Amino acid sequence: MSTIGARDVQLATADRTTSDGFAGSSAMVRLERVDKTYESRRGAVQAARDISLEVADRELVSIVGPSGGGKTTILKLVAGLLRPTAGTIWVDGNRVEADPPQGIGMVFQAPVLLPWRSALENVTLPARILRLDMGAARRRARELLEQVGLTGFNDRRVYELSGGMQQRISLCRALLHRPRLLLMDEPFGAVDELTRESLNDQLLALWQADAKTVVFVTHSIEEAVYLSDRVVVLSPRPSTILGIETIDLPRPRDGSLRLEPEFAAHVRSIRASLGLAA
Known part of the structure; x- marks a missing residue:
C-alpha cells in the first residue's frame, strides 16, 4: 500500500518531455497544473486548483472526494466539455483545446437514454x-x-x-466505438448495493477483455478500491490532490476481495486522507 502526498504527485516523465509538455510521456491522460474557476453573478467560484496528474494507458483510476469538490469538473475538463482557467491537459498525446478529443466514451450517473x-x-x-x-x-x-x-x-x-x-x-453505448479512454461519472451511484457490486464486476470483465484507460468518479471508497489500480483523493472545493493510493491487490478480482484485511487497509488509508474516522 502506498499513499503519495499532493506535493509529491509529480510527473514521472517530465525529464523526457519537449516544449509541448507531453511528448515522450506514455500517459493516456495528463493534467498539468490545471485550475478551473466558474464565473457567476455572485462572484468567482474556484472548483479545482493546481491539479497535476497522469493516468497511464490501460490503467483504471478512480477519483474520490467530498460532494461538490470538483470531481465531475475534472472529468469534464478531460473530456473537453469545459476549458481550464489555467494549466494544460493532454489526451492520448494530443492537447485538449477547442474541440473534445477523439476516442472517448462517457458514462454518466443518469443513463441518458432514449x-x-x-x-x-x-x-x-x-x-x-x-x-x-x-x-x-x-x-x-x-x-x-x-x-x-x-x-x-x-x-x-x-x-x-x-x-x-x-x-x-x-x-454498452459508451463502449460501442471501442474508445481508448472511458470516463465514468458516478455511473452506479443511483442503484442498490447488490446491483452496484454486479455492475462493478461487469465493468472489470469488460475492461480486462478489451483493455482501455478508465477514469472513474465515485463517492464510494470501497468501490474505488475494488475497481482501481490507483485512487486519487481530492480535498473539498477548490479541489487539490490530497494523495494518491496505489491499490496493490491482485487481479482478477471478485467479491471475496472485500473481506480481505488488505482491502480494509486501503479503505482506512483513504478515509484517513479525507479526514474521516476509521
Missing part, C-alpha cells in the same frame, strides 16, 4: 451519429449486451427496464 427506443437502438446511437457501418455496429452492440447479461433484451424499450439494466445499456 426511452422510446429499444436497448439495441440506444447502444447503436453513436454509430448513427459518427456514420459508422451499422451492420458492424449492431453486431458489436449485441456482443456488448450479451457481455453485461442483457441477452434477450435487445428489442425491449428502455422504459420497460430497471435502472440497473438501463445503466448497463449506457455502458
